[in-house]
Each structure stands twice: as structure tokens, then as C-alpha cells.
Amino acid sequence: MIVTPLTKLLGIRVPVVQGGMQWVGVPQLAAAVSNAGGLGILTALTQPSTDALRQAIRETRKLTSKNFGVNITLLPSINPPDYEGYARAALEEGVRIFETAGNNPGPVVKLLKSHGCIVIHKCTTIRHAKAGERLGVDVLSIDGFECAGHPGEDDIGGLVLLARAAQELSVPYIASGGIADGRGLAAALALGAAGANMGTRFMCTVESPIHQSIKDRIVASTELDTVHIFRTLRNTARVYRNAVSKEVVALERRPGGAKFEELRDLVSGQRGRKVYELGDPDYGIWSAGISVGLIKDCPTCEELLINIEKEAEEVIDGLAKLRVRAKL
Numbered sequence: 001m002i003v004t005p006l007t008k009l010l011g012i013r014v015p016v017v018q019g020g021m022q023w024v025g026v027p028q029l030a031a032a033v034s035n036a037g038g039l040g041i042l043t044a045l046t047q048p049s050t051d052a053l054r055q056a057i058r059e060t061r062k063l064t065s066k067n068f069g070v071n072i073t074l075l076p077s078i079n080p081p082d083y084e085g086y087a088r089a090a091l092e093e094g095v096r097i098f099e100t101a102g103n104n105p106g107p108v109v110k111l112l113k114s115h116g117c118i119v120i121h122k123c124t125t126i127r128h129a130k131a132g133e134r135l136g137v138d139v140l141s142i143d144g145f146e147c148a149g150h151p152g153e154d155d156i157g158g159l160v161l162l163a164r165a166a167q168e169l170s171v172p173y174i175a176s177g178g179i180a181d182g183r184g185l186a187a188a189l190a191l192g193a194a195g196a197n198m199g200t201r202f203m204c205t206v207e208s209p210i211h212q213s214i215k216d217r218i219v220a221s222t223e224l225d226t227v228h229i230f231r232t233l234r235n236t237a238r239v240y241r242n243a244v245s246k247e248v249v250a251l252e253r254r255p256g257g258a259k260f261e262e263l264r265d266l267v268s269g270q271r272g273r274k275v276y277e278l279g280d281p282d283y284g285i286w287s288a289g290i291s292v293g294l295i296k297d298c299p300t301c302e303e304l305l306i307n308i309e310k311e312a313e314e315v316i317d318g319l320a321k322l323r324v325r326a327k328l
């Protein structure tokens with residue numbers, strides 16, 4: 001067993017968190033991850049209303065007696081969702097572990113901390129991590145350049161970002177982005193992290209709610225199969241490389257670039273959602289990290305976490321054997 005400040009704080013067996021995932025972080029997945037010994041997380045905004053989130057929390061509770069969390073993602077939006085309403089609904093349902101991500105998390109973090117919750121705040125820079133520390137978050141989830149979704153604009157890979165976290169942070173942190181196996185978990189621990197956060201890896205599990213064709217596509221992919229969109233809008237997102245994301249990048253690269261309004265239909269969240277329903281990888285934009293190149297199977301969450309734990313332990317033991325004592 002690997003025991004870290006994360007496993008102790010969250011009461012989990014394996015130091016692995018399943019990060020919030022729009023359209024993917026639903027009760028059956030979150031419960032499966034928690035039952036397998038990690039921390040499963042429901043994605044609040046996948047639910048169309050605060051009442052629907054309440055139902056999702058109740059459903060998850062029926063599927064697991066273990067701890068699970070709720071992700072609240074605060075993204076720039078013309079009509080922002082009722083973030084505080086989602087947080088309050090989860091609080092009233094008894095949830096005490098949250099993952100926050102995105103812009104201006106202060107008010108939501110304050111609310112959650114005033115209710116004694118454990119807050120894991122995900123961010124992509126040391127600057128933002130330090131701001132999170134000042135807000136009183138319990139764990140930082142440090143999302144490197146490799147990650148699916150929003151990597152920020154600084155392009156710092158996990159290796160340096162996590163080593164910088166070790167230098168700068170005083171609260172425990174977990175490594176996020178590009179981790180899909182026990183080797184990655186062991187590397188994260190070596191860099192001072194208390195565990196790992198994974199998104200893409202959990203998309204490709206038996207309990208993930210997405211269409212089997214998309215899981216098969218992930219297995220068939222290499223690390224070259226993702227692309228950054230919205231670079232020119234300074235709202236970069238790493239998504240799967242397909243017909244739609246290539247068109248978005250081409251529009252962004254034409255002379256004069258592209259305004260968001262010109263990309264809106266191509267990148268619509270509803271089209272992305274249909275990818276998972278229809279199993280057509282070219283139907284819309286869908287998030288994926290470069291760890292698609294590491295994913296070669298579609299196990300149950302239990303099989304996955306057993307393998308990750310075993311591999312991480314083997315790597316850690318193997319590293320210890322590299323040390324040769326000098327003869328006196």
C-alpha cells in the first residue's frame with residue numbers, strides 16, 4: 001500500500017483522484033472509482049440544474065458507501081451558471097469533498113471552507129497555486145501542459161511544474177496531466193506529489209459512460225492525437241485531434257485569426273456531448289490529453305487501480321534497488 005497525505009486526508013486506499021469531466025463524471029463512474037479505492041468525482045455542471053445534481057449525488061450514494069467528491073468548474077461565460085447554487089446543493093446533500101477549477105474560485109472556496117469541506121483546487125501555474133493556498137484550500141491539483149482540457153497559457157510541462165510546486169507550496173499537491181499508469185504515479189510521488197489526478201485514463205474504463213467507439217478510438221490513438229484549440233483566444237484547450245478541431249485551428253491560423261463567434265457552432269458543448277452518445281469521434285470537440293498515447297486497454301476501474309497501485313509499488317521498489325552502497 002502507498003500511504004500519502006492524500007490517502008490519509010481523503011480516507012482512500014490508492015492516491016488517485018478522478019478529475020471532474022464534463023459529460024463523463026457521472027454517478028456510475030465516480031462511484032466505480034471510489035469503490036476501487038480512489039476518489040471519484042461528480043462533475044456538477046454535467047447536471048442541467050441544481051436539483052439534477054442532488055439526484056446525481058443520491059444516485060452515487062446508492063452505488064458506493066465510500067467518499068466521493070463534486071467538481072465545480074468556474075469558466076468564463078456570458079451567462080455564468082449558478083456556481084454557488086450547485087455548491088450549496090452539494091453541501092446540503094452532505095458532500096464534503098470538492099474539486100474546484102477555473103477562474104476566480106475565491107467565493108466558492110470560501111463558502112466550502114466555511115462548511116468545513118476538503119477543497120482540492122486545480123490550477124496550472126505556481127502563481128495560481130499560491131493564490132489557492134492563501135484561500136485556504138487543502139490540496140492543490142497541479143495540471144501540467146500535458147493535460148486534457150485547459151492547460152493555461154504558460155506551457156510548462158509537469159516535470160518542471162511539479163518540481164516547482166515542491167519548492168514553493170506548503171499544502172499537499174497532486175500531479176495532474178499525462179498520468180495514466182503506475183509509472184506516472186510513481187514519478188508524481190518522486191516529484192513530491194501526494195498522488196495523481198487523472199482524466200483521460202478514466203474516460204476509457206468499463207464504467208465510463210461514453211460510447212464504446214470513443215473508448216476504442218482512445219485505445220487506437222497515439223500521443224500525437226490531440227491538439228490545442230483557442231490558443232489565439234488565450235483560452236487554450238487540449239482536445240482530440242479530429243475533423244472539427246483541425247477546422248478550428250485552421251480558422252484561428254488564417255490571417256486576422258478568428259473571433260469566438262465564428263467558432264461557436266463548431267465548438268458547441270452539445271455537439272461535443274453527441275460524440276459520446278453517437279460514438280462518432282468527428283461529430284464535435286471532445287477533451288483528451290496526450291496520455292491517450294499511454295492507454296492500451298479499457299479495464300474496469302477496479303482492475304485499473306489495482307494495476308496502477310501494483311506498478312507504482314514495483315517502480316518504487318525498483319528505484320530503491322538502484323542505490324548501491326559504497327564499499328568501505
Ligand SMILES: Cc1cc2nc3c(=O)[nH]c(=O)nc-3n(C[C@H](O)[C@H](O)[C@H](O)COP(=O)(O)O)c2cc1C
Nearest residue numbers: 019020021022101147148177178198199200287289
Ligand atoms: C473529457 C474530459 C472532460 C473534462 N472536463 C473537465 C471539467 O469539466 N472540469 C475540470 O475541472 N476539468 C475537466 N477535465 C480535466 C480533468 O479533470 C483533468 O484535470 C485532466 O484530464 C488531467 O489530464 P489527463 O487527461 O492527462 O489525465 C476534463 C478532462 C477530460 C478528459
